[in-house]
Amino acid sequence: MILGSINPAVLLAALMVAATPILLAAIGELVVEKSGVLNLGVEGMMIMGACVGFIIAVNSGSPLLGFIGAALGGMALSLLFALLTQALMTNQVASGLALTLFGLGLSALLGQKYVGITPPRTPKLDLGVLSDIPFLGRAVFSHDIVVYLTIALVAAVWWFLKYSRAGMILRAVGENHDAAHGLGYHVKRVRVLAIMFGGACAGLGGAYLSLIRVPQWTEGMTVGAGWIALALVVFASWRPWRAMAGAYLFGGVVVLQLNLQAAGVRIPVEYLSMSPYLITIFVLVLISSGKARGSLNAPGSLNRPFHASS
Amino acid sequence: MIRLEKRKEPSKVWRIANPFLAVALTMLAGAVMFAMLGKDPVVAIRLIFFDPIFSETFGSYSRPQLLIKSAPLILIAVGLAIGFKANIWNIGAEGQYIMGALFGAGVALAFFPAPGWYVFPLMVMAGAFGGFLWAMIPAILKTRFNTNEILVSLLLVYVAERILAAMALGLMRNPDIAGFPGSRDLRRYEAAHNAELFANTGIHWGVVAALIAVIFAYVMMTRHMLGFHVKLAGQAPRAARFAGVAPARLVIVCLGISGALAGLAGMFEVSGPGGQVRIEFAAGYGFTAIIVAFLGRLNPIGIVLAGLLLGLTYIGGELGQMMLQLPGAAIQVFQGMLLFFLLALDFQTNYRLRLTRGVRT
Numbered sequence: 001m002i003l004g005s006i007n008p009a010v011l012l013a014a015l016m017v018a019a020t021p022i023l024l025a026a027i028g029e030l031v032v033e034k035s036g037v038l039n040l041g042v043e044g045m046m047i048m049g050a051c052v053g054f055i056i057a058v059n060s061g062s063p064l065l066g067f068i069g070a071a072l073g074g075m076a077l078s079l080l081f082a083l084l085t086q087a088l089m090t091n092q093v094a095s096g097l098a099l100t101l102f103g104l105g106l107s108a109l110l111g112q113k114y115v116g117i118t119p120p121r122t123p124k125l126d127l128g129v130l131s132d133i134p135f136l137g138r139a140v141f142s143h144d145i146v147v148y149l150t151i152a153l154v155a156a157v158w159w160f161l162k163y164s165r166a167g168m169i170l171r172a173v174g175e176n177h178d179a180a181h182g183l184g185y186h187v188k189r190v191r192v193l194a195i196m197f198g199g200a201c202a203g204l205g206g207a208y209l210s211l212i213r214v215p216q217w218t219e220g221m222t223v224g225a226g227w228i229a230l231a232l233v234v235f236a237s238w239r240p241w242r243a244m245a246g247a248y249l250f251g252g253v254v255v256l257q258l259n260l261q262a263a264g265v266r267i268p269v270e271y272l273s274m275s276p277y278l279i280t281i282f283v284l285v286l287i288s289s290g291k292a293r294g295s296l297n298a299p300g301s302l303n304r305p306f307h308a309s310s
Numbered sequence: 311m312i313r314l315e316k317r318k319e320p321s322k323v324w325r326i327a328n329p330f331l332a333v334a335l336t337m338l339a340g341a342v343m344f345a346m347l348g349k350d351p352v353v354a355i356r357l358i359f360f361d362p363i364f365s366e367t368f369g370s371y372s373r374p375q376l377l378i379k380s381a382p383l384i385l386i387a388v389g390l391a392i393g394f395k396a397n398i399w400n401i402g403a404e405g406q407y408i409m410g411a412l413f414g415a416g417v418a419l420a421f422f423p424a425p426g427w428y429v430f431p432l433m434v435m436a437g438a439f440g441g442f443l444w445a446m447i448p449a450i451l452k453t454r455f456n457t458n459e460i461l462v463s464l465l466l467v468y469v470a471e472r473i474l475a476a477m478a479l480g481l482m483r484n485p486d487i488a489g490f491p492g493s494r495d496l497r498r499y500e501a502a503h504n505a506e507l508f509a510n511t512g513i514h515w516g517v518v519a520a521l522i523a524v525i526f527a528y529v530m531m532t533r534h535m536l537g538f539h540v541k542l543a544g545q546a547p548r549a550a551r552f553a554g555v556a557p558a559r560l561v562i563v564c565l566g567i568s569g570a571l572a573g574l575a576g577m578f579e580v581s582g583p584g585g586q587v588r589i590e591f592a593a594g595y596g597f598t599a600i601i602v603a604f605l606g607r608l609n610p611i612g613i614v615l616a617g618l619l620l621g622l623t624y625i626g627g628e629l630g631q632m633m634l635q636l637p638g639a640a641i642q643v644f645q646g647m648l649l650f651f652l653l654a655l656d657f658q659t660n661y662r663l664r665l666t667r668g669v670r671t
Contacts, residue, residue, distance in 0.1 A: 040460065080650070088657040089314065093399055093460070095653055097600060102646030108639035219639070224468045231461050270476035277465045281451070284462065289455035307316065 011255055012139035017213060019251030020150050021046070021205040025229035026236070026243045027150075027157055028201025033233055034161060035194035036174035036301035040096025041081050042202050043226025044103025045074040049203025050210035051107035054119055054217045057207075063122040067146070067207050074203020075196050077103055082195040086188050089305050100226070108219045115218060119211050122146070146208055151244070153201075158240040170194060174299035177306040187306050202226065224277065231280050235287050237297040246283075253279050314661040324658040329605050329612070332652040333619065339651075340644050349634050357633055358626030358641075372625050374512030378583050380621030382407070382575035384614055385520040386599035388527045389568030391608040395531075396540040397547070398564045402448065402463025403572040404596025405470035406441035410573025411580035412477055413440025415493060415587045418502035419482055422494060429501040433577060434515075441573015442566055444470065449565035453558040459565065467596070475589045482587045493587035496580065504582030516578030520617075523571055528610040540564065572596060594642075601649045620645065 025042050032039050052073030057066025077099060084095045122144045130141040160167040172180040173190045181187050209225065210217050228250065236243035257272050265272070337359070341351035362372035386403045393400045400406075414437035421429045448462040482493040496502045507513050531537035543550040543560055551557070575595065584591055602620050606612030627641030 084650070084653055088654050089661060090653040090656060094604060094649075097401065098646060098649040098653060101597060101601070102643065102650060105639050105642030105644075105646045109637055109643055112637055112639065224465065227461060227464050231465070234458065234461070268476050268480060270472045270479070274469045274472035277468045281457075281462055281465050284457050285451055285455045288457040307314070 009135050009138040011252075011259065013142060014255040014258075015248060015251040016140070016143060016147055017251075018254045019247040020147050021208040021213060022225050022229045022232060022250060023154070023244060023247035024150055024205035024208060025202040025226055026232040026247060027154055027240060028198035028205075029229055030233050030236065030238060030240060030243055031157060031161075031170070031201075032194050032198035033302055034174045034238060034299055035170050035191045036177055036299050036304065036306070037085065037191050037195060038092050038096065038303040039078070039081055039099070039195060039198055040093060040230065041077070041099025041103065041226075042096075042198075042229050043222055043224070044100035045077045045199050045202035046103075046206035046209075046226040046229075047107045047220065047222045048077050048103045049074040049206030050221060051111040051114075051206070051217065053203070053207030054210040055110065055114060057119045057211055058114060058117055061120050063120055063211055066119070066211055067204060070203040070207030071200040072203070074199040074201070074206065076199070078195050078199020078202075079192075081199075082192045085305070086192055086195075089307060092303050092305070104220060111217050111219065117217065119215050119217075121215075122212050144212055146204075146212065154240050154244045161240065171299070174301055177301045177304070181306070181308055187308070191306075202229070205229070228276070228280050231284050235283055237287065238299065239297075249283075250276065250280065313664055314657065315664045317660055317662055320659045324655075325607060328655040328658065329607065329616070329652060332605070332648060332655055335651045335655075336644065336648045339647055343640065343643065344636070347636070347640070349636060354630060354634060354636060357630050358623060358644075362622060362625040362629060368629060370510070372629070374506075374510055375625045376618065376621055377512035377517050378514070378621075379624045380617045381514075381517040381520045382579055382595045383599050383602045383620055384617035385516065385523055385575040385578075386568070386572045386596060387602035387606065387613045387617060388520075388523045388610055389571035390599055391603040391606065391610070391613060392527060392531070392540060393564035393568050394544075394603060395608050396543040396560055396564055398561055399460045400445060400448070400463050400565050400568045401460050401600065402445075402465075402467050402596070403568065403599055404592060404594065405463070405467035406444045406569045406572035407576035407579075407596045408467075408470040408474050408592050409444040409576070410437040410441035411576035411584070411591060412474065412482075412587065413437055413443075413573065414577030415482065415496065415580045418496055418499060418581065419493060421501070422499055425501050427501070430504070430515075430581075433502060433581060434574065437577020438570040438574045441576065442570040444573070445565045445569020446562070449562050449569075452565075453561050459561070463565075471592065474587070474591060478587050478589045478591075484586075491589055495586050497582070497585045502581055504578050514578065514582045516575065516582060519574055519578065524610045524614055531610070536563070572599075598645055601645055604649060605652055620648075 025046055029039065029042055049070035053066040053070030056069035057063050081095055081099050084090045085092050124142060125145045125148065127141045131137045133141065161171060169185050170190055173185060173187050177187045206222060209221060214221065232243055232246045232250065235246045254276050257275050261269050261272050337355055341355055344351045344354040361368050362376065363369060386407065390400055390403055414433040417433045417436040418429060444466060447466060448459040451457040451462055452459045478491045478493065484492060484494045504514050504516065539550065539555045539560060542553060543555055543557065580587060580591065598620055602613055602616045606616035623641055623644060627638060630636035631638055
């Protein structure tokens with residue numbers, strides 16, 4: 001009765017939009033972790049991206065510039081993490097947390113004059129006849145360009161990790177940094193580049209939230225999206241396409257929950273809105289407990305600091 | 311060129327000096343930030359760090375506030391530090407803090423308006439139990455299903471925040487005031503009120519509990535087998551296993567202690583300074599306590615000093631908002647910077663900067 005009032009094509013369309021920000025952040029973090037680094041600062045980089053992107057888009061009137069600025073903002077914050085963990089050999093867990101705390105504060109400070117403003121609209125991509133296909137047109141071919149670029153990015157990361165020489169080096173560095181160092185690869189350089197890529201992706205994910213998904217700036221607006229992206233990488237057992245599947249699954253939960261709220265189900269809104277977090281935890285449990293699969297796939301040097309002592 | 315050389319032994323001098331250096335650097339960077347915001351940096355720094363204690367005009371109000379703000383930070387950080395030492399990362403203290411508050415307030419509201427002496431002790435137990443229970447979720451999922459405790463404890467913060475909102479709007483809402491979210495004011499229910507023990511000092515039961523927790527943690531870490539196991543598991547997990555340390559039990563114990571202490575902190579807050587279950591009750595103590603734990607070098611005594619300092623930034627921040635219209639978020643940035651500087655400086659503990667001539671070998 002209630003579900004009957006939800007149009008599946010609209011649901012599918014909304015799901016893709018809801019999934020895009022966490023997918024962007026997750027695919028970036030996936031590359032970072034593949035290089036052997038655990039950056040828990042995703043939430044902080046995302047919120048910085050959301051804030052910087054919003055400010056630039058509002059002031060320039062151009063969403064494109066906003067997205068570019070968001071990527072640079074996320075990257076700038078990630079460089080701080082790179083400096084700490086790669087040059088100064090600090091604990092990655094603590095440094096990532098510092099990044100999140102700092103990012104949440106700094107974004108609140110920078111963005112306080114922008115609360116309540118509407119950002120310039122990002123146009124939908126005109127896909128001509130494709131958009132006219134019944135059902136699919138509405139569900140899949142009616143989005144802004146970022147949704148499609150994100151899918152392309154997943155494909156590119158998949159290809160990069162699987163087939164390119166640079167991707168092979170990155171995986172080697174993440175799998176066993178001592179061996180990679182012995183073979184003459186620059187462990188730190190590879191990791192810094194990966195961290196920067198992760199920061200840029202998280203920044204873009206944040207900007208997608210503030211410029212398209214919500215679209216508005218409010219303090220702390222990521223509400224855990226960065227942490228869910230981190231969980232998604234575990235869920236995906238470090239595989240790009242599985243990260244996308246997971247993000248869409250998650251997007252489905254979010255959208256369904258919002259639809260149930262709108263349809264006036266007799267469950268208080270607060271309980272419905274906690275479901276994405278509970279389901280993320282539930283999925284984490286399922287994945288982690290499958291001893292033979294999930295966790296065995298983690299890069300061998302993940303979260304281990306590297307110092308060339310010889 | 312400059313390179314890092316690993317020290318044979320961590321430098322004790324830098325371990326103790328770094329927190330002070332980090333505070334000094336944060337003040338410097340903070341001054342730059344305030345200048346960029348168009349405020350007089352000297353006035354701003356003085357207002358945050360000195361005036362709450364030493365100023366004639368603000369001191370009488372601010373000084374008791376210092377203990378009120380610091381006590382929950384110290385209480386939570388002491389528990390977190392035990393886990394961090396063993397490489398068990400409870401990052402969700404904020405959620406455990408909320409659940410402790412809800413359990414404690416729940417008991418109070420259930421007994422309202424009974425005047426019995428037993429109400430407050432029961433609330434204390436309920437608060438600790440609520441935090442403990444919430445921390446057991448990541449603990450059991452980790453030991454049974456190998457799930458990452460960092461992610462689970464953190465995601466549970468968002469769940470706890472939603473439960474808090476649901477309680478403030480629903481089950482725990484004050485039935486006497488229609489339309490407004492929020493529970494009865496526990497400060498007006500004498501049997502449940504965590505009142506000031508000595509007038510104008512800020513000392514309430516939460517401060518006493520923080521003190522007991524510090525002593526308890528100090529004794530445990532230095533005199534008790536459990537403390538030895540915790541340190542061993544953190545420094546040499548393999549050796550710990552040979553020494554008969556059960557990793558699963560350690561996870562349960564560490565998360566349990568930190569959860570219970572965070573729950574206590576929440577309970578003392580909701581029955582005292584906070585007063586009622588409100589949607590905006592949680593103030594981020596659970597996250598700031600992470601900074602306190604690191605700044606205090608995971609050492610109970612150090613945590614007391616670090617807790618007092620970060621408590622001071624809260625009060626100074628409020629003062630800055632009032633007197634200089636400093637944005638509230640500036641203090642959050644300040645706290646984040648403090649952790650950054652501390653971590654960055656810590657390379658000196660384990661490494662030595664060496665100037666080398668010629669090429670790297």
